[in-house]
Amino acid sequence: xxxxxxxxxxxxxxxxxxxxxxxxxxxxxxxxxxxxxxxxxxxxxxxxxxxxxxxxxxxxxxxxxxxxxxxxxxxxxxxxxxxxxxxxxxxxxxxxxxxxxxxxxxxxxxxxxxxxxxxxxxxxxxxxxxxxxxxxxxxxxxxxxxxxxxxxxxxxxxxxxxxxxxxxxxxxxxxxxxxxxxxxxxxxxxxxxxxxxxxxxxxxxxxxxxxxxxxxxxxxxxxxxxxxxxxxxxxxxxxxxxxxxxxxxxxxxxxxxxxxxxxxxxxxxxxxxxxxxxxxxxxxxxxxxxxxxxxxxxxxxxxxxxxxxxxxxxxxxxxxxxxxxxxxxxxxxxxxxxxxxxxxxxxxxxxxxxxxxxxxxxxxxxxxxxxxxxxxxxxxxxxxxxxxxxxxxxxxxxxxxxxxxxxxxxxxxxxxxxxxxxxxxxxxxxxxxxxxxxxxxxxxx
Ligand SMILES: *Cc1c(COP(=O)(O)O)cnc(C)c1O
Numbered sequence: 201x202x203x204x205x206x207x208x209x210x211x212x213x214x215x216x217x218x219x220x221x222x223x224x225x226x227x228x229x230x231x232x233x234x235x236x237x238x239x240x241x242x243x244x245x246x247x248x249x250x251x252x253x254x255x256x257x258x259x260x261x262x263x264x265x266x267x268x269x270x271x272x273x274x275x276x277x278x279x280x281x282x283x284x285x286x287x288x289x290x291x292x293x294x295x296x297x298x299x300x301x302x303x304x305x306x307x308x309x310x311x312x313x314x315x316x317x318x319x320x321x322x323x324x325x326x327x328x329x330x331x332x333x334x335x336x337x338x339x340x341x342x343x344x345x346x347x348x349x350x351x352x353x354x355x356x357x358x359x360x361x362x363x364x365x366x367x368x369x370x371x372x373x374x375x376x377x378x379x380x381x382x383x384x385x386x387x388x389x390x391x392x393x394x395x396x397x398x399x400x401x402x403x404x405x406x407x408x409x410x411x412x413x414x415x416x417x418x419x420x421x422x423x424x425x426x427x428x429x430x431x432x433x434x435x436x437x438x439x440x441x442x443x444x445x446x447x448x449x450x451x452x453x454x455x456x457x458x459x460x461x462x463x464x465x466x467x468x469x470x471x472x473x474x475x476x477x478x479x480x481x482x483x484x485x486x487x488x489x490x491x492x493x494x495x496x497x498x499x500x501x502x503x504x505x506x507x508x509x510x511x512x513x514x515x516x517x518x519x520x521x522x523x524x525x526x527x528x529x530x531x532x533x534x535x536x537x538x539x540x541x542x543x544x545x546x547x548x549x550x551x552x553x554x555x556x557x558x559x560x561x562x563x564x565x566x567x568x569x570x571x572x573x574x575x576x577x578x579x580x581x582x583x584x585x586x587x588x589x590x591x592x593x594x595x596x597x598x599x600x601x602x603x604x605x606x607x608x609x610x611x612x613x614x615x616x617x618x619x620x621x622x623x624x625x626x627x628x629x630x631x632x633x634x635x636x637x638x639x640x641x642x643x644x645x
Contacts, residue, residue, distance in 0.1 A: 216552060236593065264285040347400070421448070545592070
């Protein structure tokens with residue numbers, strides 16, 4: 201099969217793609233296109249595999265946080281809560297969304313390399329479980345805000361273990377020149393540890409690191425974990441501070457194209473187990489108590505759960521050069537090709553059993569030559585009106601979408617057992633002009 205099939209993602213007897221028991225052609229008719237479709241069973245299976253692995257392999261001494269920047273909407277926080285996991289947020293907007301879905305603040309971790317003063321206030325007002333500090337000025341802001349409230353805020357320090365993971369440069373986050381984290385190698389992580397420990401209204405629980413995203417090599421995660429344990433021991437010996445908590449971030453890779461591993465939800469257990477084993481070995485080596493362990497998977501929880509459906513419109517063939525099949529979406533619902541040159545797999549969801557006959561570029565409808573979903577899709581000969589399904593679009597698509605060219609950010613539906621419901625409603629033209637203001641001085645022009 202051309203795509204990473206599973207019980208809830210397959211081709212049905214009509215030759216149509218079926219997602220979560222729902223026929224893609226029916227979904228397109230009922231909800232129109234472009235449409236983000238999310239398979240609830242897959243999301244839950246992924247949350248459970250991480251949660252159960254910590255339960256079974258690490259005595260429950262840890263917590264899974266869904267990295268909600270991958271796909272943030274009320275329904276996702278509700279699902280995470282019902283699976284008894286935590287979440288991380290990276291802005292006031294994500295925090296607000298989580299809280300408005302009733303997510304318990306105590307299980308929210310707040311990230312960001314430049315948290316704004318109002319975001320810090322909001323986090324403290326809500327009573328978030330932990331803030332991951334990533335700047336000296338930020339530590340001061342949190343300390344002052346906590347002092348005004350007469351509280352002590354639990355924090356982690358984001359450290360940079362200097363591990364270069366094999367992934368796209370834009371999603372590597374632990375290189376020596378990264379904008380994230382305090383470097384272990386140049387001593388700034390130690391300096392920051394001493395600084396935070398002096399602050400009366402900060403309670404330092406431990407350290408956080410996140411080496412990047414879309415990483416398949418277990419060795420990169422293991423190396424980062426080892427470096428973090430070495431650092432914890434070093435701080436115990438030099439500074440007299442023993443971290444109780446270690447957050448190793450997210451970054452597990454998912455399947456996008458034939459070059460990527462096809463990992464089933466249960467297969468992700470081995471990634472986490474490799475990481476847990478490294479933490480256990482490191483603790484033993486340094487005679488440390490095993491720290492409370494956090495992981496923050498985003499892409500791997502929701503990425504493969506999502507499929508985007510588009511309708512084919514204009515087709516342009518430039519003889520001898522290229523064939524463009526234009527769809528009713530584009531960079532405004534999926535900017536990842538523009539940002540990273542990302543690759544995807546697509547099929548014609550209404551003719552899913554037909555053989556591929558040609559290689560085409562899937563173009564969007566925006567006024568940009570670079571507005572493509574990708575350039576080399578193998579498809580049957582597409583006709584206007586065909587339904588295109590692009591796989592693995594659950595992460596960093598909706599969350600990075602825009603209203604460029606005043607296109608609508610598409611709605612999202614959640615499917616389970618063949619039933620589909622909106623989790624993000626369609627936008628309207630009225631929504632697009634909601635915040636526009638026509639000043640008096642322009643009204644009679
Ligand atoms: C983006 C991010 C994650 C999630 O990464 P994925 O590759 O989506 O798993 C986790 N932690 C931090 C701090 C992040 O910035």
